[in-house]
Amino acid sequence: MKLGDPIAPLSLYGFRRILSKFRFRNRCGVAISGGVDSLLLAYLVSQLKISSQAPFFGAALIVDHHARPDSTREAQHVQKLVTNWGLKSVILDLPQIPSRRTSSTFEKDARELRYSVLAEACLQYKLPDLLVAHHADDQMETFFMRLMMGSRAWGLAGMEPIAPIPGYPSTESNDLRLLRPFLGLRKSHLIATAKFNNIKWLEDPTNGDPSYTSRNAIRKFLSNESALPEALRPSRIIPLLESLSRNRHRTRAQVANLIQKSQRNVNLYMGTVDIIFPAKFKMATDQALVRYLTGIANMITPYEKIKISAMDTAVDTIFRRTWASPNQFTAGGLLWTLHNEADNEADNEADNEA
Numbered sequence: 001m002k003l004g005d006p007i008a009p010l011s012l013y014g015f016r017r018i019l020s021k022f023r024f025r026n027r028c029g030v031a032i033s034g035g036v037d038s039l040l041l042a043y044l045v046s047q048l049k050i051s052s053q054a055p056f057f058g059a060a061l062i063v064d065h066h067a068r069p070d071s072t073r074e075a076q077h078v079q080k081l082v083t084n085w086g087l088k089s090v091i092l093d094l095p096q097i098p099s100r101r102t103s104s105t106f107e108k109d110a111r112e113l114r115y116s117v118l119a120e121a122c123l124q125y126k127l128p129d130l131l132v133a134h135h136a137d138d139q140m141e142t143f144f145m146r147l148m149m150g151s152r153a154w155g156l157a158g159m160e161p162i163a164p165i166p167g168y169p170s171t172e173s174n175d176l177r178l179l180r181p182f183l184g185l186r187k188s189h190l191i192a193t194a195k196f197n198n199i200k201w202l203e204d205p206t207n208g209d210p211s212y213t214s215r216n217a218i219r220k221f222l223s224n225e226s227a228l229p230e231a232l233r234p235s236r237i238i239p240l241l242e243s244l245s246r247n248r249h250r251t252r253a254q255v256a257n258l259i260q261k262s263q264r265n266v267n268l269y270m271g272t273v274d275i276i277f278p279a280k281f282k283m284a285t286d287q288a289l290v291r292y293l294t295g296i297a298n299m300i301t302p303y304e305k306i307k308i309s310a311m312d313t314a315v316d317t318i319f320r321r322t323w324a325s326p327n328q329f330t331a332g333g334l335l336w337t338l339h340n341e342a343d344n345e346a347d348n349e350a351d352n353e354a
Contacts, residue, residue, distance in 0.1 A: 009196040010189065012051065015044045018181045022129075022162055026052075028179075029061045029127040030087075031118050034078045034202040037133035037182065040194045045131065046085035060089035061121050061130075063114055066096070067206075074202055081200075090125075092117045107213050112167060119168045122176055134159055135182040135190060137222075140237050144218045152308065153287065154251065157244035159183060186234070247287075254288035255295070264296070271300045282319050289315045297332040306332040 030045050032038040045058040060082040064075040079089045094113055122130050139158045146155045163178045164170050170177075182190060194201060206212045210220040225233055263276040273296055281289070290311045297306050297314075314331040318338065327338045 009193040010044070010185065012044065012047050015181065016048065018184070019048075019179075022177075022179050022181070024179070025128050026056045027127050028057075028129040028131055029059050029118070029122050029125065031114075031130060031132045032060050032062045032078060032082065033204070034062075034074050035133075035204060035207075036194050036199070036201040037135060037187070037190055039078070039081070039199055039201045040190050040197075041131055041133040041182065042082050042087060043085060043194075043197060043199055046082070046087050049086060057127075058087055059125055059127060060087045061118055062089060062091045063094055063117065064091050065094040065110070065114070067110075068204075078202070090121065092121055107215060115166045115168075119165045119176060122165070123174075128175055129177050129179050130165060131179050131181060133182050133190075134180045135185050135187050136234075136238065137187040137219075139183060139241060140222060140234060141215055141218045143237060143241060144222070145215060148214075153244055154248050154291075154308075157248045158241055160245075251285065251288050251291065254284055255291050258284060258288060258292040259295075262292075266299055268300065273300060277318070284319075286312075286315055286320075289319055293318075294332070297334055301333050303333045 028045065030038070030042045032042050042058075042060050049056050049058050060079070062075050062078050062082075064071050066072070075091050079091055082089050094110075094117055118130055122128070142158045143156055146158070159180060161180050161183050163180075165176050165178045168174060168176055207216060207219070210217040222228065222232075230236065258281065261278050261280070265274040267273070275296065284292075290308055293311045293314050294306055294308055297311065310332040313329065314336060317325050317329050317331075317336070329336050
């Protein structure tokens with residue numbers, strides 16, 4: 001999917017084509033807040049249900065966050081609306097968010113609670129796919145938020161069209177997927193489509209308050225595109241996001257190859273990992289090597305989770321060695337000791353070629 005400018009209302013045929021790229025399964029939940037994005041998504045799913053010749057089940061999962069006095073009344077209004085469209089629906093009550101609105105963790109805490117409630121509903125009603133209405137403008141806001149937090153290229157690539165539900169990684173007993181079919185569309189495109197289909201949506205007044213959350217502040221900053229510097233306009237940011245996304249895809253494939261080619265002996269009882277690196281590992285990108293080593297280290301680290309940046313030293317010391325590089329060092333709360341197997345293998349290959 002490409003992030004593009006709006007040219008016409010999204011048709012049901014166009015929506016069906018987007019879903020076909022996801023290998024869409026015929027049971028899904030739609031996360032709904034009542035805004036234009038999620039209501040349009042629910043409407044298109046309802047039309048898909050009506051027009052589908054194969055068995056299809058879509059359920060509207062309406063989140064009542066109780067953050068505003070009118071939230072319950074609005075959730076009930078949305079439920080009546082989607083019921084008229086022929087969708088089964090349930091209102092999910094969000095527990096009280098532990099942090100205050102002014103807290104730096106408020107957005108994170110609210111997001112985790114929301115996904116937890118949605119995931120549990122998907123498991124309860126046997127809905128393997130959860131559709132959410134994130135779009136290209138959300139993606140740009142995410143880019144700037146992560147840029148301010150110092151994210152690397154991987155994080156700056158933003159949200160992915162297909163991902164596990166946060167906090168619910170895929171396992172043999174859990175194949176839940178989070179799908180973002182609108183990620184390639186601008187919000188103006190969605191609004192045009194909603195108006196074309198006479199959809200009446202709700203406006204959350206807090207979304208326009210730049211003091212409410214950091215995302216709101218960024219949204220306000222980006223709202224006047226003509227006033228933005230050329231380098232920060234969507235015409236520049238969208239292609240950059242596409243490039244970052246392609247790079248992330250290549251890196252993920254490279255990490256999978258590294259995992260396949262390396263030899264590992266993990267002893268969880270002793271808290272050790274012995275790894276033999278083929279000489280060709282030195283040809284991998286630093287980004288791929290950092291993520292590979294982070295995955296290995298997370299198996300035995302005493303920390304809850306290792307930061308990606310903690311493995312920079314390990315990559316330099318193991319794969320970008322100089323005469324001053326030590327044979328023993330610490331990274332990610334672990335002691336790393338280098339032996340000569342990889343160097344010997346590289347030397348032997350060189351001797352054979354000579």
